[in-house]
Amino acid sequence: MHDARALIDMGAEAVRRLARRGYSLDLSVLESLQSRRNQNIRSADELRAESKRVASEVQQTAKQGGDIAKLKERAREIKDQIREIEADQERVQEELRSLLLSIPNIPDDRAPDGDSEEFAVEVRRVGTPPAFSFEPKDHVDLGEATGIFDFARATKLSGPRFAVSRGAGAALERALAALFLDLHTRRHGYVEHAVPFLVTRKTMTGTGQLPKFEEDLFKTGTADRELFLIPTAEVPLTNLYADEIIPPSELPVALTAHTPCFRSEAGSYGRDTRGLIRQHQFGKVEMVRICAPEDADAELEKMIGHAEACLKELGLAYRVVTLAAGDTGFAAQLTYDLEVWFPSQNTYREISSVSNFGTFQARRANIRTRGTDGKPKLVATLNGSGLPIGRTLAALLEQCQQQDGSIVLPESLVPYLGFRRISADGTPEA
Structure with a gap:
């Protein structure tokens, strides 16, 4: 605002x-x-x-x-x-x-001109996309062949754009969330939170989802009580400090949470409807940082590094791009996307967006600190995915697939899984 x-x-x-x-x-x-x-x-x-x-x-x-x-x-x-x-x-x-x-946030002049992903500017590439001596399968075929995904039964339960993971697949989801949370809390200094998945209209307005994006949200309630299912943990984490003055000594605030995310994806039908890329419900580990406005640029660079650390820990090939001004989210000033390599599509796809919102959300949610003169002033807020579970799992299966249909997983997941390999029939193996 x-x-x-x-x-x-x-x-x-x-x-x-x-x-x-x-x-x-x-x-x-x-x-x-x-x-x-x-x-x-x-x-x-x-x-x-x-x-x-x-x-x-x-x-x-x-x-x-x-x-x-x-x-x-x-x-x-x-x-x-x-x-x-x-x-x-x-x-x-x-x-x-x-x-x-x-009125959306004013874009940073460092964001390139343009209104779509085609105008994003590449910052760097990390890792080498795997080369296969066979035609690589996509994550849907891999998951269904091994039996770790069941999209048909998910549709029976809830309709399209939902998934069921089972066996090694469900264990992988849990392991990825645990790995990411451990990285952020033990290595990067975030404080883990367990937050509500249902929030008020005021809360959604504070971070910019309302009023503009109401059609993208799932709404529920009881009697005269209106509540929205969160589209990301950014919403409750940032609004924890709504209508508060944070002492300067407590800045920067670094928060993380693993939550389900609910999105109607209005207007996106026909795009990425296959598999785990664009679903109505998915798990995600989110990072939020709150700081003095003058420190926002440095905090943004930190957050990009924290999201990258998750991909590096898994050994996944990815790249970092700066989004064009016209492709930047409503509340953001400047956004960097991390895009992971998908062999089946022979391209990089977005897996994390890390954004600086400046004081835009803070003004809406009335989040302040005190300046050197002791007077209240608005803070800056930042957030980023660190990382979504479904898309990470999809990229992991595709980059780690073997010719015999098995999946050899990165060593970093073994302490969380107790196994290193998923056989072609879905059996976990050491």
Whole structure:
């Protein structure tokens, strides 16, 4: 969320930068609402001051035995005028708030121009994609051949875009989550949290999912209580500090959690519907960092490294790219994607997005710290996947497949699994 005055002061620069992400900012509408808001405040203050003066005159005139009828009439008129102004002020305030909530974050100038993944700029490649002497299978064929996935029964239970993992597949999901959490907590200093999977509208608004992306969310509730299933642990983790002032000595805050994520994927039907790439429910380990705004760039680099550490621990080939301004998420200023190699598609696919939101989410959720002058100021928030379980599992199966249909897993997972190999028939083997 933006400060209206800051956008107006930026003027044409705000229009230019928001246009890079495909948003057309009408400054005249913003200025008109801000002007009406300020005028209402001034008018109401002036009328309240007059109301006090008239009340004083009523008392003095009454004491002197004078006629107070006209003064009382004026007092009633003032009260009516104040009510009218306050009603208009409420309407203007809501209209202004709705407009501000709809404006995306201003992209960082370091984000390249463009509006799709085609315009992403590669930063680096790590690892060598495996070369096979046979035609590599995709993760769906591998999982169904070994029996560790059952998509048909998942569809019977919940419809399309769900999965059932079993045996070694279910053990792999659990092992990946445990490995990632251990890396983040023991090596990177994050504090693990267990958070609610159902949150309020206010919570969803704080991190920017609402009001714009309501169609992408699963909503539930009971009686008059409205709740949303979280699309990512970023939502509850960041909002833990909503309406709070974090002491500077406690920054940066580093949080992590393993949760299910629920997404309707509205508008994405027909894309990546096969297998584990794009599902309505999936597990993910999330990282969130909260810091002073001046430290955000350094914290972003740390988080990229923390996400990369997960892929390196698994020995997976991947690359890092900077997303184009028009392909950056609604609340983000700057986003780096980690893309892992999928042999069956002969390409890199996104597996983690690591973003700096600046003060955008903090303003919406009212998360602050104190500056050197002791006065409250907004913090910066950052988040990244570290990592999604399903997509990591899919990439792992594809990069680690053998000609005989077995899967040889990385050594780092053995302490969590108790086995190193999944045979062609799905049997775990040491």
